[in-house]
Amino acid sequence: MRNNKLIFIILLSLSNIAPHSAFANEVQDITITGAWISEAPPTVSTLAAYAKIMNQSNEKKILTSVSSPTFTRIELHLSKLVDGMAQMKKQDSLMIEAENYIELSPGAYHLMLFNPDRPLKAGDNVIIHFNFSDGSSSIIEAPVKKRISDAHNHHHH
Amino acid sequence: MIKTLSSSKFLIPAMAILAMLATSAGFYISLKKSQQSTQANPGIEGLFWPNPKQMNAFSMLDQNGESFGLTQLRGKWSFIFFGYTQCPDVCPITMAVMADVYKQLALEDNNVQVIFTSVDPDRDTTEILFSYVSYFNEHFIGLGGSTDMVDSLTKQIGIAYYLNKEDNAxxxxxxxxxxxxxxxxxxxxVGKLSPPHQKDIIINQFKSIQQFIDAQQ
Known part of the structure; x- marks a missing residue:
């Protein structure tokens, strides 16, 4: 058990070293900011989460999976309008260009979180792992927040 | 043919009859028009005019299990939109916006009701609808029932929906x-409000449409 933990820590620190950065100890390849999970009515078992994923490296990064100990499954989705119909399309992965970012935001790209292990309320915090194709992971803590009605429009102008 | 007709002694009475018919037809058309609309569409965004669709009977169940139909639409201004409670992104965005819209309109004593209609009645039971709509506002109405009930409303409004069950049962x-x-x-x-939904836009659009319709009475 102790060994496993040690290996985990070693792996974790390895994954945090940016292989193409001249300042491996200072700059991380991926920074995730503004993450939040939308509080939902108690009977709802599929929640949405949003965040800004920044790629500071000079190589594109591909987000291949997202996971959390709190949810049975997390999928990447894109909400879009097709002829006035609201549709969600599951995305297998999400590419973030070098020195660029992608915003997961209401009404656009978002995480779809299935079956929380407990009712989540505003103020709770949830661990989320973002896993990339190069084997690296970013682990963040996302707060649960109440949805406010103008949150939809931040990225539209 | 013309010569025969012009020499006919029936020409004058025939013309008189024709003239009478034409006049009364013209009168009938203008009467019809004035009944339909006293004013042309002034170009209000989303307004259905001069031919708003008069709803026919439909039958659904609300979040308390009570029947909800045409009678419940009468006497109030109603916002109706569609979704399902397990929808994580678009539906709660609309619900949150409408909660703010309703809060403001209710302050101004508008006779308004907000109606979320589930197009997923198999999963969205009465109890789930109750929990869902009251989370956003205790006065919101949630409609469901059965697929036939949902279709009694969606077909009149002219909208489609699709359950993607083949992807994930x-x-x-x-x-x-x-x-x-x-x-x-x-x-x-009388109108349709198109996404992306924003509180101020919805309120302004609603007030323009309401003012116009009220002036037609």
């Missing part, structure tokens, strides 16, 4: 109209 996604439909107190569909 348990956690299936549902495609649905993203517009909000507006009904006047005579249960006529």
């Amino acid at each position: 348990d956690n299936y996604l549902v495609d649905h109209s993203a517009s909000i439909f507006l009904f006047d107190p005579k249960a006529r569909m």
Whole structure:
């Protein structure tokens, strides 16, 4: 058990070293900011989460999976309008260009979180792992927040 | 032929009859027009005019298990939109916006009701609808029932929806109209509010439509 933990820590620190950065100890390849999970009515078992994923490296990064100990499954989705119909399309992965970012935001790209292990309320915090194709992971803590009605429009102008 | 007709002694009475018919037809058309609309569409965004759709009977169940139909639309302004409670992104965005819209309109004593209609009645039971709509506002109405009941409303409004059950039988996604439909107190569909939904835009659009419709009475 102790060994496993040690290996985990070693792996974790390895994954945090940016292989193409001249300042491996200072700059991380991926920074995730503004993450939040939308509080939902108690009977709802599929929640949405949003965040800004920044790629500071000079190589594109591909987000291949997202996971959390709190949810049975997390999928990447894109909400879009097709002829006035609201549709969600599951995305297998999400590419973030070098020195660029992608915003997961209401009404656009978002995480779809299935079956929380407990009712989540505003103020709770949830661990989320973002896993990339190069084997690296970013682990963040996302707060649960109440949805406010103008949150939809931040990225539209 | 013309020569025969012009020499006919029936020409003058025939012309008189024709003239009378033409006059009365013209009168009938203008009467019809004035009944339909006293004013042309002034170009209000989303307004259905001069031919708002008069709703026919439909039958659904609300979040308390009570029947909800044409009678419940009469006497109030109704915002109706469609979705499903397991929809994580678009539906709660609309619900949150409408909660703010309703809060402001209710302050101004507007006779308004907000109606979320589930197009996923198999999963969205009465109890789930109750929990869902009251989370956003205790006065919101949630409609469901059965597929036939849902279709009694969606077919009249003219919208489609699609349950993507072949992708995932348990956690299936549902495609649905993203517009909000507006009904006047005579249960006529008088407008459509298109996404992306924003509180101030919806309130302004609603007030313009309401003012116009009220002036037609």
